[in-house]
Amino acid sequence: MNIGIIGTGAIAAIVTTALAKLETIHVRGVYSRTIEKAEQFAEKYNLPFYTNSLDDLCQQSEIDVIYVATPHSFHKEHVLIALIHDKHVLCEKPFTINEKDAQELFDFAIEKKLFLGEAFWTRFNxxxxxxxxxxxxxxxxxxxxxxxxxxxxxxxxxxxxxxxxxxxxxxxxxxxxxxxxxxxxxxxxxxxxxxxxxxxxxxxxxxxxxxxxxxxxxxxxxxxxxxxxxxxxxxxxxxxxxxxxxxxxxxxxxxxxxxxxxxxxxxKHPEMIGYEYEFLQLAACLKQGKTTFDEVPPSFTQQLLHVTDCIRQDWQLNYSGEA
CATH class of the missing domain: 3.30.360.10 (Dihydrodipicolinate Reductase; domain 2)
Structure with missing residues (x-):
């Protein structure tokens, strides 16, 4: 299974390091807003492809899955772009900033018959x-x-x-x-x-x-x-x-x-960082033709975001772009 990563921050670096130890999963490309950061990341982790174009990353035929590792507020946009390009997607937690956005993405993934899951790594441990x-x-x-x-x-x-x-x-x-x-x-x-x-x-x-x-x-x-x-x-x-x-x-x-x-x-197994488990399970899901995780089903993601929505309503805290 070949991975393309959107984002070059701390979590992208940790995951790329963890996956380097696995023989069946490979990171093949990376996107960053600036070509300089994308190139630096690719050189550091010996990746064959880097770009500052989301479309270019998602159009790479050898990439099976897009892993979204950007700040929370970009998750919906980046997941949507990957799905539009017919790529399976694993998105970092929190999946989106609210329940409504999550529902829209899961509905679209069902329509496209593509895998979509939340990378809530703890649940695979x-x-x-x-x-x-x-x-x-x-x-x-x-x-x-x-x-x-x-x-x-x-x-x-x-x-x-x-x-x-x-x-x-x-x-x-x-x-x-x-x-x-x-x-x-x-x-x-x-x-x-x-x-x-x-x-x-x-x-x-x-x-x-x-x-x-x-x-x-x-x-x-x-x-x-x-x-x-x-x-x-x-x-x-x-x-x-x-x-x-x-x-x-x-x-x-x-x-x-x-x-x-x-x-x-x-x-825990001493040789495992922990992020490996979710990617190994993702590979198993794709092999079995599944489009969601059993460990982190859409219902879990939506219920969790429903609670965080309620908490923020209690605080009267809205993020940018929310009503």
Whole structure:
């Protein structure tokens, strides 16, 4: 499977490095707004094609999939261009900035009979996927609460704080906390309370989200781009608890009894960065003729964006181009 990448930022570099270790998946081309950045990226990662034309990248016959790795506010435009050129598409999270845009893209992909998926890398991680087994096996009893924290100082990163680029903590890192909550409690909460710090650029520099569920479970989710913090999560059950070392990376889960005795540790394959899993699954989907992921179905993407839309409505926060 051959990949063409739209974007030359940090995530594009990380993914290209990860894919270089795989024998069956190859990055063959890259696009950047400036030909200089595209050339530099191609030279650094030994790619055969680079361009500052989206059409040129999408018209490369050897490229099977376009991977969109640009700032959030460009996702819809870039996914649409790739689909118009009859390319399968994998788009970084957040898939789009709102639920409406996501629905339009999925509808168009169905019409074109092309694969379209969200690159929510955490959901493909075997450590993260083990949460369902832990829950089903009642290793810590019934899950009753999750406390999740993610973030770091990012106010010196223009992309993170730019309202025109849909910056802020919510869509960049807060979605990882929501993903964890969705995995163990689902999305049908009965109550939501939000607190946020609106920064000088108008986006959320920090927020805390609290949710209640019908089974008396609760979720407290904190994300920040204005402070250094400890990343991780605590899930408490009726008979024990577990810790996750990092909400997005999910390198390790430690499981404890109610007497604080560790009974099990789940760890990630040491040679995997983590992004490899989603691309290997993408290749499997294309081979099987699938047009969506089982791990990140369109319903998940749309439900997640529905919640972030509701949160932003609570904050009266609109991004550029929204009503």
């Amino acid at each position: 075997p450590v993260f996927q083990s949460l369902k087994d832990i829950q089903d096996q009642q290793l810590i009893g019934e899950f009753k609460s999750v406390i999740a924290n993610i973030g770091g100082y990012g106010l010196n990163n223009d992309r993170l704080i730019d309202k025109n680029l849909a910056g802020g903590a919510l869509l960049d890192i807060g979605v990882y906390n929501l993903n964890l909550m969705f995995e163990i409690f689902g999305h049908e909460f009965t109550e939501m309370t939000t607190v946020w710090n609106q920064g000088a650029t108008g986006v959320d520099y920090q927020h805390t989200l609290c949710f209640a569920f019908a089974n008396q479970a609760t979720a407290t989710l904190h994300a920040t781009i204005q402070a250094q913090t400890m990343n991780g999560a605590l899930i408490s059950g009726s008979e024990g608890y577990l810790t996750i070392d990092h909400v997005s990376e999910c390198n390790q889960i430690d499981i404890y009894t109610h007497q604080h005795e560790k009974i099990q540790t789940v760890t």
